Amino acid sequence: MKKLFSKLLVVLLAAPLMAMASEDVKLDKFEPNTRNYESLQRGAKLFVNYCLNCHSAAYMRYNRLQDIGLTEQQIKDNFLFSKEAKIGDLMKVSMTAADGKTWLGAPPPDLTVIARSRGADWLYTYLRxxxxxxxxxxxxxxxxxxxxxxxxxxxxxxxxxxxxxxxxxxxxxxxxxxxxxxxxxxxxxxxxxxxxTHDYDQLVGDLVNYLVYMGEPSANTRETIGYIVLLFLILVLVPLTYALKQEYWKDVH
Structure with a gap:
């Protein structure tokens, strides 16, 4: 039983590597920068105008665009095309999965976490x-x-x-x-x-940048909090710990 389990474990771990090795495709390198808010804003506009007609982003809300520097009014004016739509709505499309299968042969996939699934290099190469x-x-x-x-x-x-x-x-x-x-x-x-194709490549880069951001919109905030915690540990907690150690051991020697 243990041998069988070990073999299954090896196969499961090797499967992704085998799949990657079978793809004889050279991917172009793309380095996303989710702190470039101007790029993210251009990418978000491109996503809403070209992708959101068929593909949904059902785990992303419009109001999260405020995190990349857009105001509530800018979102309403440039990203909401229905009078009934609200800034807190999810980025869904009216086409159902059944309609997508009938019209296109398969329902278009949701793109909320497509960058985490495929990777930035894959998306950048694919769109070009x-x-x-x-x-x-x-x-x-x-x-x-x-x-x-x-x-x-x-x-x-x-x-x-x-x-x-x-x-x-x-x-x-x-x-x-x-x-x-x-x-x-x-x-x-x-x-x-x-x-x-420089201008088009740059435009695709903005779109991929936004797709990467959309897959984990809280990543920048989490990283900032992490840096703050590290600074606190280095500048405050370490000196206090050293002072406590000195106080505790001063009568020992």
Missing amino acids: GFYRDETRPTGWNNTVFDKVGMPHVLYELQGDQVLEVKKAEGEHGHEEKVLKLIKPGSMTSLTNGKAD
Whole structure:
């Protein structure tokens, strides 16, 4: 019984590593900064305008946006599109899971903790990895999520990309998948045949930054409290403890 339990434990611990190893996808590095409130505000606006139509954030309330520097009136004017909506409401959508399955083939996942599930690098690469694929029902595919069911909702900003497969020289040369911008969007351009996607990449970075923040909006407050506690221990409790030790042992020697 113990041997069986040990084997099961090994399999369970190794499963995530095996899954990661099976994904032959190179992720672009993205370092989130949830203390950059301007970036978070831009990301929140992008999320509400482009993502919240289908995806919900059912564990996040609109009033938490006050923690990133927005006022109650700014939230009402720029983030609440219904007269009945209240600032304390959860970020839900009207589309039900049943409707999502009927219309899209599968209900769009809730995005509240998607950054904790997938990781910032995955999201950053995914949102920049859409390309035209006429074999797909939506006309789009993705380098990170093959045969993705989601259309490219940001295509007007990024433009159209196609996937080119280049094979290295030699009989056993490996294939390299490269995205090529063929039609610029409002935030990209083609200069001398080379794609300039800096503005779009920055916009995606703001969105990913907000998704990371939304997954744990109290993280900054918790870290601040932690620093305060450490300072208290170092500046107050340690000297008091040392003074108590000196007082207690002064008559011993």
